[in-house]
Amino acid sequence: MFSSRLPAALEPNDFTRILQAKKAAGAKILDLTQSNPTHAGFSYDFLQRDGICTRIRGRYEPSAQGMQSAREAIGRYYLENGHGRIAGDDLFLTASTSEAYSFLLKLLTEPGDEVLLPAPSYPLFDFLANLESVTPVRYALQLEESGHWRIDFKSLEMMISSLTRAIVVVSPNNPTGSYMTAEELSLLNQLCTTHEIALIVDEVFLDYIKSGSLKKTFSAISNNDALTFTLSGFSKILALPQAKLSWIHVGGPEPIKEGAKHRLEFIADTYLSVSSMIQQATAPLLGVQQDIQQQILARIEVNERALKSWTDLEHCPDTCHREGGWYAILELPGEITDEECCLELLEQHSLIVHPGFFYDFAENNRIVISLICPEKEFGQGLAILQGYLDSRSPK
């Protein structure tokens, strides 16, 4: 009776079952993966400032692409952050980045087509693809000796088939924190042009470059060499996932770009999913982005420093190099696997960390934690992790 686009089994896995039982028993859970900024003790006083009002106007003026004033404000965000000038007319507002993916997969694919996704990366992609009857195919990111995660172009080219419709790049990637380089973009443009496929660049973490980094990051908004869709939104830029405002910027050569915009307009007009209230608040909210971003960057810096002094200790994991984003990857010492580590930490110590397999790491000895956890909990979580690793290390 139900669609095969849904997972065959929706029952909770072992991890969720243990967590539910712990919560039901009233256990105090420490969550080292907390990445919901609204649960992480940041000050949202900036929402009280003048001009950030959410009024419902008496007259509803539906607009498929979204209100012009909101799109112009997003254009200013890119300009003021040094990423160049865009036309508000090339933007389409959506309720979330996930919805933006669903619009793009409707635009670009037939059922059974394929979309190329990085591995390791954001775990929701498989569901987003499957719900559009599209097959997710993974290409590899490789950890280079320099400590940087880079696209493995051999793996990427091998995965391109006659069914491939798009390549997704996440910059900076969740959880590796790696930014797309100009050289990578140039190779991606060549591949997309040769195979007539689109490039989708997810930049939700773009602003969270590692403090003190001299690296010059860039947005894909000015890429016109291949049909390019650049995604971002308020869930990370303003740490307001509840605001439900994201967008797609369309770039690329004509006439394919105009063809894409026409069709996207049809899709967006069918749903009209973005609330007028948030569109009216878009410009004033973007005006105070620094307020929350500075708090988050400061938190990440403090937690990363604590992590660095901790990983220098005996029996502690190595961390992978991070260029940006909100996450840290830990390499477990010895023979401990990510799965047993996560289950044992939860069962024995009520501590949550994410196993690498959530993100499709090739190796089974990596775990992922969030760097935006409140500092005190972060320190407590690391101490528990250390006790666990000590107990597992050969005497």
Ligand SMILES: Cc1ncc(COP(=O)(O)O)c(C=O)c1O
């Ligand atoms: C790489 C990436 N893209 C998209 C999203 C989801 O964004 P949204 O809340 O706008 O759907 C996330 C959420 O963490 C993410 O990590």
